[in-house]
Amino acid sequence: MRNRMPVDVIKERYTTKVGEVTLGATKAEGGTRSHTITVGGDSTLPFLHFEGEVPNRPVIAMEVQDRVPEWSEVVKKPFADVIGDPAAWAAKCVKEYGADLIYLKLASADPELGDSSPEKCAETVKKVLGAVGVPLAVVGCGVDAKDNEVMPVVAEAAAGENLLLGVAKQENYKTLTAACMVHKHNIIAQSPIDINIAKQLNILISEMNLPLSRIVIDPSVGALGYGIEYTYSIMERMRLGALTGDRMLSMPVICAIGYEAGRAKEANAPVSEFPGWGDLAERAVMWEAMTAAAFLQAGGHIFVLRHPRSVELVKRSIDQLMRK
Amino acid sequence: MILIGERINGMFRDIGRAIREGDKAPIQEWALKQVKAGADYLDLNVGPTAENPVEAMVWLVETAQEVTDTPLALDSTNYDAIEAGLERCKRPALINSVPADRPKLERVLPMAKKHGAAVIGLAMDAKGIPKNAENRLALAMEIVAAAMEFDIPLEDVFIDPLILPVNVAQDHAPEVLETIRQIPLLSNPAPKTVVGLSNVSQKCVNRSLVDRTFLAMAMAAGLSAAILNVCDDELVDTIATARIILNKDIYCDSYLKVYKGRGV
Numbered sequence: 041m042r043n044r045m046p047v048d049v050i051k052e053r054y055t056t057k058v059g060e061v062t063l064g065a066t067k068a069e070g071g072t073r074s075h076t077i078t079v080g081g082d083s084t085l086p087f088l089h090f091e092g093e094v095p096n097r098p099v100i101a102m103e104v105q106d107r108v109p110e111w112s113e114v115v116k117k118p119f120a121d122v123i124g125d126p127a128a129w130a131a132k133c134v135k136e137y138g139a140d141l142i143y144l145k146l147a148s149a150d151p152e153l154g155d156s157s158p159e160k161c162a163e164t165v166k167k168v169l170g171a172v173g174v175p176l177a178v179v180g181c182g183v184d185a186k187d188n189e190v191m192p193v194v195a196e197a198a199a200g201e202n203l204l205l206g207v208a209k210q211e212n213y214k215t216l217t218a219a220c221m222v223h224k225h226n227i228i229a230q231s232p233i234d235i236n237i238a239k240q241l242n243i244l245i246s247e248m249n250l251p252l253s254r255i256v257i258d259p260s261v262g263a264l265g266y267g268i269e270y271t272y273s274i275m276e277r278m279r280l281g282a283l284t285g286d287r288m289l290s291m292p293v294i295c296a297i298g299y300e301a302g303r304a305k306e307a308n309a310p311v312s313e314f315p316g317w318g319d320l321a322e323r324a325v326m327w328e329a330m331t332a333a334a335f336l337q338a339g340g341h342i343f344v345l346r347h348p349r350s351v352e353l354v355k356r357s358i359d360q361l362m363r364k
Numbered sequence: 365m366i367l368i369g370e371r372i373n374g375m376f377r378d379i380g381r382a383i384r385e386g387d388k389a390p391i392q393e394w395a396l397k398q399v400k401a402g403a404d405y406l407d408l409n410v411g412p413t414a415e416n417p418v419e420a421m422v423w424l425v426e427t428a429q430e431v432t433d434t435p436l437a438l439d440s441t442n443y444d445a446i447e448a449g450l451e452r453c454k455r456p457a458l459i460n461s462v463p464a465d466r467p468k469l470e471r472v473l474p475m476a477k478k479h480g481a482a483v484i485g486l487a488m489d490a491k492g493i494p495k496n497a498e499n500r501l502a503l504a505m506e507i508v509a510a511a512m513e514f515d516i517p518l519e520d521v522f523i524d525p526l527i528l529p530v531n532v533a534q535d536h537a538p539e540v541l542e543t544i545r546q547i548p549l550l551s552n553p554a555p556k557t558v559v560g561l562s563n564v565s566q567k568c569v570n571r572s573l574v575d576r577t578f579l580a581m582a583m584a585a586g587l588s589a590a591i592l593n594v595c596d597d598e599l600v601d602t603i604a605t606a607r608i609i610l611n612k613d614i615y616c617d618s619y620l621k622v623y624k625g626r627g628v
Contacts, residue, residue, distance in 0.1 A: 239616035277614065288622060
């Protein structure tokens, strides 16, 4: 017979917690969403349910673009019937694949990829809002000068919808912050895998009087095999900061997984080139899902994904981690 | 770092006059000014010339509490004054201070227990301040043992190793730093450490430079608290910078501003 030794479970007591951010607005709140989504609020390290509260589950935002993206065929295939129509694409993500949010990238605004006008972009946003009931994140094309023209128009056209707008960077945050202030949206504050810049950018944005409860941190994730550990340790350190009184690092975290995992060699190289790597379709999905799974453990709150199968896998992982 | 604001002290002319004349304004102005500057405790000292130290302490406590909830550090060698002050404190106070002298420990520790107050123990006894770290630590241990005996949580015990002015007792500073390094080893949980910062620079030139240099060195040795001029911006900037170098706060370009605004 074995003797059992009682073990005291050691629990840390933290003084503060991760802030909550609520996205979307229902009719009663001045928007048109069927419901809102709240992220953050954790009072412990990721999923330590025995130690503190994890009041809101991490959510999946499926990425939709307003032009046919240069993604691998594997990722585009499930959307073949809708990929030219962002509203139909978004509707499919919500209805068929259970997306919690839609992450709409206005890629066609890029001067070299169509140069869509701000008004056209705003119209696309309105169409997507009309097609789905879930809250929206909307990001620009990534060309700062153009995004500074587009995003204020989008923010105004969608006033009342309490969108998540991006992306603000240390070199380019004022226009977007002002647009979020005036039209009451939330902001994605992006830093280049650098915790010091992440903190500084949050300070700069809050100095323009946007409340901390309207900021989401994008720490820039590295994909599996491409620096994933750098972002992982930054996210760990941010969470410890948030739990020990560092208000300027206490915001929920968004991880743009699809973009990073999607450009990894392993998610694109055909099996003919690397016979030992196995089937590309499965490999591409797994690269996205595994990258997301790591950042779930690191404390991410919003996961931007592309492929329906990885959405399914990550959702299952969230279910398991949220079980108490 | 726990910052104890030193400014409400009868040794300062404006405070001494305010106490004599019962003028609340200077007390309350300094209370609010120090709270705004980030004081975790406000030290209250009636000064050496108060006619009735007990009444003066009670008046200081009540006057400060009219404008702030910040905890108070009751600073006196008159234990009747401290006891009367403790009776009036709305939040757990800090007793400043008691030496490692048995009759005084027996007088002070029971009142700390009764009122849930923290207490500063001085690493000195009836014979005075020891010359080296070893003897300071021995006295600190006597205070820790007494705190255990009187059931005071050790986290509420602050040991002051007693820094002396560098222009008269230069050989003490390295001993004080060594004492600060070793005090956490005395017990588990460890007692805290505190210094009366301005003592290091009494009658020196470059006082504030001496103060902040010593403070940075003491922080590197593990100092947990200091009684200081919280309204000295350069001193507070030094604390913020030392916290960055010690990896206590996460760096960002606005770290000085973040530290100053920490209470807001």
